[in-house]
Structures are given as C-alpha cells and as structure tokens.
Amino acid sequence: MTDPSFLFGGITFNRKKFSRDFARFKEKMPSNDFEETLLENKDPEVEVVAKAVKKRKRKAAISDPVEGFSVFKSSKTEPVLEENEETENASQGKKELYRQMERDAIFRKKHNIHTSGKLGIKEPTPIQMQAIPILLSGRECFACAPTGSGKTLAFVCPMLMKLKRASKDGVRAVILCPTRELASQTFRECKKLAKGKKFYIKLMTKQLANSAEFSKVPCDILISTPLRLKFAVTKRKLDLSRVEYLVLDESDKLFELGLLKSVDAVVKACSNPSITRSLFSATLPDTVEELARTIMHDAVRVIIGRKNSASESIKQKLVFVGSEEGKLLALRQTFEESLNPPVLVFVQNKERAKDLYKELRFDDIRVDVIHSDLSQIERENAIDNFRAGKTWVLIATDVIARGMDFKGVNCVINYDFPDSASAYIHRIGRSGRAGRSGDAVTFYTEADVRYLKNIANVMKSSGCEVPSWILNLPKLKWKKHRPKREFLSTKPHDEEDE
Numbered sequence: 001m002t003d004p005s006f007l008f009g010g011i012t013f014n015r016k017k018f019s020r021d022f023a024r025f026k027e028k029m030p031s032n033d034f035e036e037t038l039l040e041n042k043d044p045e046v047e048v049v050a051k052a053v054k055k056r057k058r059k060a061a062i063s064d065p066v067e068g069f070s071v072f073k074s075s076k077t078e079p080v081l082e083e084n085e086e087t088e089n090a091s092q093g094k095k096e097l098y099r100q101m102e103r104d105a106i107f108r109k110k111h112n113i114h115t116s117g118k119l120g121i122k123e124p125t126p127i128q129m130q131a132i133p134i135l136l137s138g139r140e141c142f143a144c145a146p147t148g149s150g151k152t153l154a155f156v157c158p159m160l161m162k163l164k165r166a167s168k169d170g171v172r173a174v175i176l177c178p179t180r181e182l183a184s185q186t187f188r189e190c191k192k193l194a195k196g197k198k199f200y201i202k203l204m205t206k207q208l209a210n211s212a213e214f215s216k217v218p219c220d221i222l223i224s225t226p227l228r229l230k231f232a233v234t235k236r237k238l239d240l241s242r243v244e245y246l247v248l249d250e251s252d253k254l255f256e257l258g259l260l261k262s263v264d265a266v267v268k269a270c271s272n273p274s275i276t277r278s279l280f281s282a283t284l285p286d287t288v289e290e291l292a293r294t295i296m297h298d299a300v301r302v303i304i305g306r307k308n309s310a311s312e313s314i315k316q317k318l319v320f321v322g323s324e325e326g327k328l329l330a331l332r333q334t335f336e337e338s339l340n341p342p343v344l345v346f347v348q349n350k351e352r353a354k355d356l357y358k359e360l361r362f363d364d365i366r367v368d369v370i371h372s373d374l375s376q377i378e379r380e381n382a383i384d385n386f387r388a389g390k391t392w393v394l395i396a397t398d399v400i401a402r403g404m405d406f407k408g409v410n411c412v413i414n415y416d417f418p419d420s421a422s423a424y425i426h427r428i429g430r431s432g433r434a435g436r437s438g439d440a441v442t443f444y445t446e447a448d449v450r451y452l453k454n455i456a457n458v459m460k461s462s463g464c465e466v467p468s469w470i471l472n473l474p475k476l477k478w479k480k481h482r483p484k485r486e487f488l489s490t491k492p493h494d495e496e497d498e
C-alpha cells in the first residue's frame with residue numbers, strides 16, 4: 001500500500017500560511033458570470049443545466065449536510081440574521097423559479113413547441129445535480145457514480161462556470177485521464193460545452209508536449225494523460241502553479257501503480273493553494289477512498305446508487321464455454337443467431353486481440369480491433385469507424401474499457417473473463433449509457449470459475465439474476481486474474497501462417 005503522503009504530498013493546504021489567498025478565493029465565490037451567460041444564451045440544454053445548478057445551489061444553501069459534510073463551506077462566522085435572510089430569499093427564488101417553469105411549460109404547450117438541444121440534455125443527472133453545486137461552492141469532492149451517468153459534464157460544467165472567461169495567464173484547469181482515447185473524448189466534450197465562449201482548451205498531444213514554445217501557447221484548460229503531462233512539467237518546464245481546478249477522472253485507475261508516480265508529479269506541480277481538486281469514477285475501492293479522505297482538503301463524498309455496482313440498465317449474463325476451445329464457437333454462434341451491432345468484444349491482452357481479429361476478419365461481419373500496439377492514427381480510426389457504424393464488432397483490450405462513450409452499444413461480450421470486478425463494471429458500462437438499455441455477456445471457462453462469485457455479486461447488486469450455486473461459492477480475495485490463455489484457432493495452420 002502506498003504511503004498516503006506520497007500522493008498530494010506537495011500541496012497540503014495551510015490555511016494560516018495562505019490566509020490571504022484563501023480570503024481572495026472566498027471573495028471570488030459568490031459571483032458567477034458564466035452561469036448567468038449560460039442562462040442568457042438560451043441554449044436549451046445548457047440553460048436547463050444552469051437553471052438546475054441555480055436551483056440546487058439555493059436548495060443546498062438551506063438543506064441538510066450531504067453524507068456527513070455540509071455542501072457549502074462553514075458559515076459559522078456569518079450572523080444568524082444573514083442566514084435567515086438567505087433562506088427566505090432562497091425560498092422566494094425557488095417559488096419564482098417554479099412559477100417561471102410552469103409559465104414556460106404552458107407557453108410551450110400552447111404553441112406546440114418541443115425543445116431539445118445539441119447535447120440532448122433535458123435535465124441534469126443525479127451526479128450532476130450533486131457535484132456541480134459542490135464544485136461551484138469551491139469544495140473538493142470525490143464522487144462515485146455509475147458508468148454512463150454523465151460524470152464528464154458534472155466536472156466540466158462547473159469548471160467552465162468558475163473559469164468564467166478566457167485568459168492568457170497560463171494553464172488554469174487540468175483534467176487527467178488514464179488513456180489517450182479518453183483524454184481526446186473529454187477534450188471534444190469540453191469544446192462542445194464551451195461553444196461560444198472562446199476558452200483556450202488544449203489536448204496534450206505528443207507534439208504539444210515536445211514543443212519548446214508550449215508555455216507561450218494560451219491555455220485555460222489542459223486535458224492530458226499523466227505521463228505526457230509529467231513529461232511537459234519536468235522536461236519542458238510547463239508551469240502548473242496557477243491551476244485553480246484539477247480533475248482526476250477514472251481516479252481509481254490513476255491511483256494504480258503504473259500511473260501513480262506521474263499523477264503525483266502533476267498533483268505536486270499544481271501548487272496553487274486555492275486549487276479545487278476532484279476525483280471521479282464509477283468504481284471507488286475502499287483503499288482509494290481512504291487515501292482520498294486523508295489527502296483531500298475538506299472534501300465532500302458523493303456516492304450515487306450503490307458503490308462499485310454496475311449500471312442497472314444493463315442485462316448481464318454469464319455463459320459457460322467449457323474451455324478456451326468453446327469460446328470461438330460460442331462467439332460465432334452468438335453472431336449467427338443474434339448479431340445486433342454495435343458490439344464490443346473484450347479480450348485479455350493485445351496478443352489475443354490480434355489473434356481474434358485474424359480469426360474473424362474474413363467472416364461475414366465488419367470487424368476491427370484496437371490495442372496499444374497500434375499507432376495513434378490507427379487507434380483513432382478504429383474508434384471513429386466504430387462510432388460511425390462502419391465497424392459492427394470492435395475487438396478491444398481494456399485500453400477502451402473506461403470512460404469511452406460510444407452511443408448505443410447494444411452488447412458487450414467479455415470473451416476473456418475480466419481481471420477484476422472493477423474491470424468488469426467499466427467494460428460492461430460501455431453499454432447501457434445515459435438511460436439506454438444494453439446487454440453484457442461474460443464467457444467463463446474452468447479457469448475462471450474461482451472468480452465467478454465476485455462478478456456474480458456485482459450482477460446481483462444491480463438487480464440481475466444469478467444462479468444460487470455461484471453465490472454459494474467460497475469467497476476469494478481477488479488479485480489480478482490473468483491466466484495464461486491459449487488461443488485456439490479454427491483455421492488450418494497453413495492458412496494461419498499466410
């Protein structure tokens with residue numbers, strides 16, 4: 001277990017020492033130009049989010065604490081009279097908001113108006129309702145909400161609101177994502193949401209990281225993987241000391257050993273004492289939660305639904321395929337009987353991804369593959385073709401298991417059993433997003449039976465039926481389950497060698 005002081009060690013917030021910054025930061029909080037502009041802009045879905053934020057802020061100002069924390073910073077020093085006035089104003093405001101919403105609804109009905117915006121958002125999701133006002137209030141936050149429940153908007157929206165307008169004063173916000181694909185998707189989402197606001201939003205590409213001129217490029221929001229950003233900080237002397245807002249997306253993945261050192265270097269480089277940090281993921285292991293509790297400053301914990309459970313809109317199924325031999329047969333049979341694209345097929349590693357692709361590419365289906373041995377451009381093409389519907393079946397390693405938002409994936413097939421319960425939750429979470437339904441099928445062999453119970457527990461907690469014999473299996477502490485798997489081709493050997 002990593003020493004908690006290792007991560008975030010460089011930026012312990014000393015209120016006494018930084019009392020001036022703290023006071024300045026507190027002064028800044030009440031006004032919110034961006035929120036006002038969003039409302040003025042009349043972009044329906046952005047307007048709805050902004051209104052809901054206002055509503056939540058009013059509500060939060062008068063509501064009970066969340067999970068043991070109060071949503072807004074302590075108001076002990078404020079006179080009671082002001083609190084009462086605020087409460088009264090808040091309830092007046094709330095009434096007026098409801099009256100306005102009612103008038104809007106009547107007006108729309110009368111004129112037969114149906115509105116929807118470019119992002120298709122009608123109302124905020126639960127994680128957005130909760131996290132947006134918390135982050136706007138300047139509180140740090142660690143949040144766990146199901147896959148596909150709109151976490152991206154939950155951290156991008158308050159970030160844009162707090163930054164208010166573009167500036168050329170250096171990097172002001174950083175979003176860390178574990179993979180390039182996710183970083184590039186988040187970059188696009190940020191740009192979509194900031195449309196019309198001329199923020200300088202940059203994706204940390206290899207070229208940008210290598211550019212000696214980087215520090216001169218105006219950048220409000222920087223989205224990156226940890227390694228590239230660490231490289232820019234250490235080798236290119238990129239200054240992150242003005243960063244006001246730091247998001248660790250897929251935080252439990254970022255806290256894994258392979259990425260932790262780079263994440264720590266970035267977190268330390270973000271040395272602004274009034275920074276607001278937030279952690280988001282669909283899975284929040286107890287160890288990560290403990291770490292977050294000890295290192296974050298007065299953070300609010302937000303859990304939507306049950307911690308570490310799968311999205312309830314996914315129908316999950318376990319299929320026994322005997323041994324490795326049975327997998328290809330089962331897959332082909334599934335495709336013959338009911339191929340309903342788009343379908344994602346997850347395998348254990350890149351070698352198996354290549355082998356399965358070789359096997360399926362001459363079948364009568366449009367299949368493609370993505371893994372870390374492909375070039376950046378090949379990876380992007382694979383994603384774009386899958387998004388565009390040109391690829392029906394995408395074979396993938398866990399490189400795209402987290403965060404990727406492919407609209408309407410009908411089925412996720414775990415060709416190889418996932419190596420942990422959280423890997424399972426993220427993999428199947430590529431389906432059943434934003435309230436849509438989806439299917440998840442997990443093949444298992446004799447070698448996987450020992451770990452079935454962990455998956456079965458996830459299935460049960462999200463309302464799926466599981467055979468009782470699996471639930472009665474002995475409990476097993478699960479480290480990474482990656483057995484050596486032999487790929488069994490159905491093609492004659494001479495054909496394979498071509």
Ligand SMILES: Nc1ncnc2c1ncn2[C@@H]1O[C@H](COP(=O)(O)OP(=O)(O)OP(=O)(O)O)[C@@H](O)[C@H]1O
Nearest residue numbers: 121123124125147148149150151152282403405434
């Ligand atoms: N309020 C909303 N109403 C409807 N759709 C929404 C809303 N907010 C976000 N979405 C859409 O829901 C989808 C999933 O959102 P997002 O990718 O942020 O999920 P997530 O919670 O980050 O999932 P994951 O854990 O897999 O990363 C996106 O297509 C997004 O545009």
